[in-house]
Amino acid sequence: MQQKLNLYNTLTRKKEVFEPLHAPFVGMYLCGPTVYGEPHLGHARSAVTFDVLYRYLKYLKYKVRFVRNITDVGHLQNDADEGEDKIEKIAKAQKLEPMEVVQHYTNVYHRDLEKLNTLSPDIEPRASGHIIEQIEMIKEILENGFAYEVNGSVYFDVPAYNKDHNYGKLSGRIIEDLLSNTRDTEGQGEKRSPLDFALWKKASPSHIMRWPSPWSDGFPGWHLECSAMSRKYLGDNFDIHGGGLDLMFPHHECEIAQSQASHSHSDAAKYWVHNNMITVNGQKMGKSLGNFINLSELFSGNHQMLEQAYSPMTIRFFILQAHYRSTLDFSNEALQAARKGYTKLMNGLRVLDKIQYPEEGATPDEKLNEELLKLTEDCFRGLNDDMNTARTIASLFNLLKKINSLYLGQLQIGNLTRGTFDTMRETYRTLVLDILGLKEEPLGDQEEMLGLILDFYKEAKEAKAYDKVDVIRAELKKQGIVIKDLKTGTDWAYEE
RNA sequence: GGUAACGUGGCCGAGUGGCUAGGCUCAGCUCUGCAAAAGCUGCUACAGCGGUUCGAAUCCGCUCGUUACCUCCA
Numbered sequence: 001m002q003q004k005l006n007l008y009n010t011l012t013r014k015k016e017v018f019e020p021l022h023a024p025f026v027g028m029y030l031c032g033p034t035v036y037g038e039p040h041l042g043h044a045r046s047a048v049t050f051d052v053l054y055r056y057l058k059y060l061k062y063k064v065r066f067v068r069n070i071t072d073v074g075h076l077q078n079d080a081d082e083g084e085d086k087i088e089k090i091a092k093a094q095k096l097e098p099m100e101v102v103q104h105y106t107n108v109y110h111r112d113l114e115k116l117n118t119l120s121p122d123i124e125p126r127a128s129g130h131i132i133e134q135i136e137m138i139k140e141i142l143e144n145g146f147a148y149e150v151n152g153s154v155y156f157d158v159p160a161y162n163k164d165h166n167y168g169k170l171s172g173r174i175i176e177d178l179l180s181n182t183r184d185t186e187g188q189g190e191k192r193s194p195l196d197f198a199l200w201k202k203a204s205p206s207h208i209m210r211w212p213s214p215w216s217d218g219f220p221g222w223h224l225e226c227s228a229m230s231r232k233y234l235g236d237n238f239d240i241h242g243g244g245l246d247l248m249f250p251h252h253e254c255e256i257a258q259s260q261a262s263h264s265h266s267d268a269a270k271y272w273v274h275n276n277m278i279t280v281n282g283q284k285m286g287k288s289l290g291n292f293i294n295l296s297e298l299f300s301g302n303h304q305m306l307e308q309a310y311s312p313m314t315i316r317f318f319i320l321q322a323h324y325r326s327t328l329d330f331s332n333e334a335l336q337a338a339r340k341g342y343t344k345l346m347n348g349l350r351v352l353d354k355i356q357y358p359e360e361g362a363t364p365d366e367k368l369n370e371e372l373l374k375l376t377e378d379c380f381r382g383l384n385d386d387m388n389t390a391r392t393i394a395s396l397f398n399l400l401k402k403i404n405s406l407y408l409g410q411l412q413i414g415n416l417t418r419g420t421f422d423t424m425r426e427t428y429r430t431l432v433l434d435i436l437g438l439k440e441e442p443l444g445d446q447e448e449m450l451g452l453i454l455d456f457y458k459e460a461k462e463a464k465a466y467d468k469v470d471v472i473r474a475e476l477k478k479q480g481i482v483i484k485d486l487k488t489g490t491d492w493a494y495e496e
Numbered sequence: 497g498g499u500a501a502c503g504u505g506g507c508c509g510a511g512u513g514g515c516u517a518g519g520c521u522c523a524g525c526u527c528u529g530c531a532a533a534a535g536c537u538g539c540u541a542c543a544g545c546g547g548u549u550c551g552a553a554u555c556c557g558c559u560c561g562u563u564a565c566c567u568c569c570a
Binding site for chain 2: 030031032033034039040041042043044045046047049075086171172173174177178180181222242243244245246247248249250251274275276277278279282283284285286287288289292317318321322323326327328329331333334335336337338339340341344347351382388390391393394395396397398401404405407408410
């Protein structure tokens, strides 16, 4: 009855039917953030995209282990020997321990993602907690002859690796092109080839984040943590590796190289999945460009580019209304439209709760049943086609039209079979709540609403309409609220 | 410079050889005490120029425009 899930695999450049290596188990690794700043809309897209994949795989009854790392080792701004450690820079400026900076932004990341209703990963490893594993992996790569040590630092030997392997297989790069187009030939310092990348860096005397190793007191290279941690928790070969498109090269390319060059001898993941970027006026939203909007700013509306605040579910819907491999352009107009679309979907949920299948007198209409069943299938068809949530949402709106018509009596529920009715209801609910991960957001200001009720209470009292007064008191009491008639006016309190 | 994408109606955004995407906006109708919600109807599309084809937004070529990666970035 269900079609199969297809995923676009960057490694093969085509959509493939998703088949786990060891069904029913699925291992999924997602590159998490480097915790040296507040998460922005781009982080949200990645998190939400893979949250939907995680949710859908679970819905399909796979036993999923979802690993998303936290990068908390200070990486340098660039690969040259000189360069500031991003975390350390903030720590020094604010007179904090680097780990305080890391903890703070990790907390913020968790807080904001929770608002977006993303599920927590099953394992959330930190790079700093896996130094030993990373050192072990470097040893393996050295043993296999794909790395060399210089002055306490260890570098991956890309040209040596490329003799028997294909460096560039993921990002479609050719090593000769890379070499001839290297921008910066200076500052390569210890590296034999400009393409080589650090596996271990010797720390300068002033560098705070440092660990002992066979080569020097230092810190691991940027790409190594993901290789070491994915291997530790998911094995040499696992199913899905996700991340932003901007991580494809060099980060993921290097991960594959490290994995192949170590004793793993694999591409690490079978399916490499990349989400596209959020753009602002057609330009990528990114840290280095400074055109990013933090999630907390979106939620509060406190940013010069924002005309108003946008709720977490508005953001989530906004992200889901586009396909994850397309760029998505930010604008106030688009977010306001997303808000309305999201609300519409939520209202559908409420309508569904209200309609019921009649106990008797049903006269099923074959054509209508077929039509509705097709609409429910369409919802999943979009999802199965490379997680096209945009199509899923479009199909849900089509289904919603029917649901609303049934609610208003423009279509007769009795013209459906019980099975069709249940399928329609379950499809809508499951997709909206469990798979797309949308949820109702609390109504506006509750105290303001309570104030409104108190006004009616006062009016009723002045009119000596004591039956109404009693009803209001009783209803509020059910909610745990008592009304207090004071000489100075009317107030409320929590019932003790 | 190398590589890879993209260009869809007022806005956002799917589709990728013939069959209404969808949401938002706008106009009209039904419903309504007035509204709102909801339903129905309508309005502007596939960057340009060639080619392949019975038929192309969809395939091919060229032109123009935009972007991404090649440095940390989700």
